[in-house]
Amino acid sequence: MPELTSTREERAARLREQLEGARPRRGMAQQAGAAANVLWGVALHAAARLEAGQELSDLEAMLATALARLLPGDEVLEMGRAWEQVRARGGATPFPDRITGLTLGDSYSLADLRADLPAIGKEVLAQPTTNVVRVGDSGFPAEIDSEEFVSACEEVGGGVTVVLGPEGAERARSELSCELHLPYFHCHKSTGDSAFGGRDEIYWTMASGSDQKEQHIYGSPEFGAVEDGDRRSFPAGAGLFIGTVQEVLFVDIECWEKDRGGFWETIKDSLFDVAEACVDSAVDVMEHGEKEDAALAALVGIVFAIMGALLDIILGNDDLIQHRTLSFNRSALDALVDQRGGDFHFKGEGAHYTLRIGARKLPSHMQYITLDQGSSAWSGRYNMPGMHSLDNPGTTTTNGLLHCVVRPPGTNRLDFTSFDGFEWSPPRQEILSGAMAGVGMASTSGGMTQMVTVNAALRPATYALYADGDLGSSESGPMFTTVTPDIAYAIFDELHGVFRPFGSDQLVCSPINSWGGWDDPVTIPDSAGLLGPSLARHNADLHLVHRSTNGDRLKHHVFRNGQWTSKGFLNDHFSTHRPALASFDGKLHCVYRGHNNINLWWTTWDGTAWAPSKLLAATASTGPALTVLGDRLYCVFPSHL
Template identity: 30%
Template sequence: MSIESLAADERRERVRALLSGERAVSREARNMARLKRANVLLGAALHAADRLGAGEPATDLEQMLLRVLRSAVSDEEIKGWGQVYREAVTARDGRLAGIPEVLTGRPVSQGYSLADWAQDLRPAGEEWLAQSNTALIDSQALAGGGEFDSPEFIEGMREWGFAVSASDPVGWATGRQQEPERDDERAASEWVQVEFENFHVHREVGDGWPNSRDEIRWLSGGSSATATARPFMSREWGGEEARRGKTPQFPPFYSQREVFNGPAGTGLALNIDCWEWDTGDGNNHSIEEALRDFNRDVMLSTAWSVIMELSGVGILAFLSDITFLALNFLGWIAKNDLSCRRAFFLDRYDLALLARGDGRLNWHFNGDGHHELRVKITTSMPFPTGTLEYLVHNGLSWGTPVSLSWTSMSAPALASYAGTLHALFVRPSDQRVLWTRLVSGTWTEPTPLLERKSLLAPALAVFDGKLHAVHAGLDGRLYHSRYDGTSWSGGTAMPHGKTHKAGPGLGANARQMVLAHVEASELSYDRLGTVAGWQNPYEFPFGWKTKNPVSLTASDKQVYKAIRTLNNRVAMTTEMSNSPSGFPWARTDAPTREVTCGPTVVRWQALWILMRAKNGILVAARRNGDSWPWKEFTVGPGNIKPVDEVAAAIHLGGMYVMYRR
């Protein structure tokens, strides 16, 4: 459908009704009523319109907002909107539902600038973050192959009609891998490409209406710090091909599926719309121009001057304010049905995570209808890596951390076997699982483990006189290998394999091995291994969920398991070795601190847990028995910040701890 304008008086009445609360039945009005500090940009646009009518000079932000409004309506009409706004503010003693008092309490003589907006982003972001349609991207879940959108988030966007997802480049992402400075020439050569492949119709916009039919179009705009995408408008899908259960394909030509292709810079901002195009093609050029102006003048021209200075919550406020303004603005001027809009900020770290493997992911647009967009991301940026480092506790104190010359794209695995310390990690360049040993104080040159590849951390344990390794292959199945002191063998896929959200965990005593793996449901499953082979997996009791690897350690009498729960706490269980296979597990006390990745549990003189704290620093806790309290210790110099989970093994009377840094 075209962006055929409503009559000027009808547009004015829409603005009046929204500000007066008369349209409280509308989704926008209901949602506005929830906001007290957020939605700053809509207030700034109306304040700018008021100041335009009063003849006041526009600030830098007001100039941008007025340019967007002028792309669709005249100055006289904008002044009329400002008058409606001033009347509503006056009638309600400076308080309007959904417009912050930093705007409604501001006299018309006082402008609102970009600097003012930047100052108000933090409180606005805290309010936006509490809403059901916004989310900071969970890089840990992405690294484990998790879904981009959670079920709760998908449902939240239906309530609002839009959603915002943002990386957290600074601030809240404690322990996040920080990349070294890159020279301008290299950064300019690192590109990212985003393509639309298909979309699946879960629910039609016209569901419930007799003889109704949808006509679906996708529109998008975007920019990195150095390149702007051309405004994208897809073809129209209508009739039977847009029915529930259908999965229409985007045409194979790049002009009809590619929404961004250019230098990645510090990251990528995208906004994507799913429209129900009711009245045919019409004048598509006008809506395309309006969206181009909006993207260029507000979302993009201001973003890169400030966005990398913000924490994730500030970026979330930035995008949420812009998106909610766009939703209301389009609602005032168009007869179109915008089913759902999404805004994204993806930094270099998350772009590399998303492009891993085949780079395909699903973004849900659950608004008036529910459409699931299949996206492919390709980038030349290297996958985030960390340098391997280790240190040793000799029973009395920690030694000095030792840096190795290798980088890894996964957390390492450690085990002591036949008097030698063994380590596994994943090489970034080709995703091969590499094996190295500590021989006479020197680590051997890493070699591929049976040419196997993985995107997740492997696991090691000693059982039945052999060193056992388990890793998740690129196909999501688990693979088991054995080392007899001379060579590796096996490497075959385990039966009943499923897609995994995190790397496997492995523990063993004289009786059996226990393998824990986290599936896409975030539930942990165990399987037991004996000299006769592996048993079928079974769901771990208690229904605990996690997005991180499960850690196990075992003695002759007990097996301990530790996980990071979804509320960022450590949970622990123990199983007596003489209990029936896999049951009963019993809960046991765990340290109470908040953690930011999976814990590592190890039995050595006592029970130890290694944890990455909220500030990203590695700490340890120890207790001498199940009834004893936990006591915390610093690890090494007290400033170690691992990228993710650490590995630990007892070797020649000491505890070795290895991690990525």
């Protein structure tokens, strides 16, 4: 947990003000109406039920886990007590009656949320800080924010925008692979708070997620001495979203007067499982006939409210210019991509900025680079004919062949190809239907190849993969997950699978028997993270590296003598994607996609320490895979450019 910049007393006072409806007008928990505070109310109710020893519902458990990642456990329980005291005497006015009417014996589940979403959406739509924009047949509008909406958001510090495509637009049949990138922002008027006159120090924080379980977080560098009329460019590779969308994309953006440190990342990280569940609920509501604008307004309204409430309590809002949450349905996003982006206003605290969000479709072809034994220079990039993906690829070697399996964009199938050191075989399509994520692969010393992915039931599933691309029977893992798992074999030729269960930030390990079946999972200590892990056998030990919850730092664990131990963080190595591991030339190699950039970076472990990272001449849309074939290390990745 990053160090808290506020005191416990300050947070308790802000919570009391929120519960009593006494926070300042710009207090974030009040911007979208009482109905939107359903998640925040359920989170506090869950804390109260937790102290009372009640069994939590699925939604309550997710929210309680999120709070426990942000604040000390005893403080979370204090928040629950404060909620119950105010609720029991008829307070908690900024919260919906549906939640304040719950007693300690009453639970509130995801099923309850789905049932309540249409009514929540109607109330959110009625707020002046909610703007519904309908894209016409002529394309995405040049100006999306009305003057009335900008003024309303300025007064209370933020707002909600729902962007819908043309009336009667045909439902998309496949996923859209796209990137929302950040070219620049424009300062119309600075706050003028600087001692040197009208100059600002501006800092942007952003998070996004789609209905395809794609997630992205970005925190900008601090832009100093911003003056009226300035246009400042973001660093190369700065992005709001990169991935696939089928029906819905939502984004959350804050413009600050100064850098608020890394704690906002932890807040957003902790809420990703909750946000994913809300997206699923909104899509489910729309599929059952409810109006799209109400469902999407409910989605962005409740995520906006809980994000804002937590930011308000933990960080305060003195330096906030504006907080905005937006959702795009698929046809609106298509229009945004066709126009290559749009401008969005942030106005508050006397300042006025517009943020340019660029949009483009993503290439998805697979590429690879190589490193020869004894060398420190990687090759240039090579294409893999006919192979396309935006997910983590799976690679392994058996019998002198390098095998690669990927999930192509817009499909739930897996494609398979092999490489003999000279050329790739023609891709074999649809070796598996129902795949929902990327792939992890491993081969035993006996030549048996196993691969693991997430199946349509959202469980990690192993498959025996034969050289001709045929599959053996599958075995589903014991828990639900939505992120790419991985497998590797360790001592005694035993396969191990590692994955992150849905609703938990801890990784678990399950040995996999020769039939592909999963044994009972064991939690890996100190393994809090968001994405799937990467595994590799090195010097008879099993090594794991994953993106941690500590500012996206990569963390290293070792499995030895039947136990997992943490080796600590990789110094100065950060990533927002799953890394790749391989044992080669006497060292453990790790290649990863950079933190808030699209570049691939490389480091090695000599058994004692990780070397400083080196920038590779390759860009990727997600994390890579590493595999050794002969005396050469191969790095396979979905190309970004």
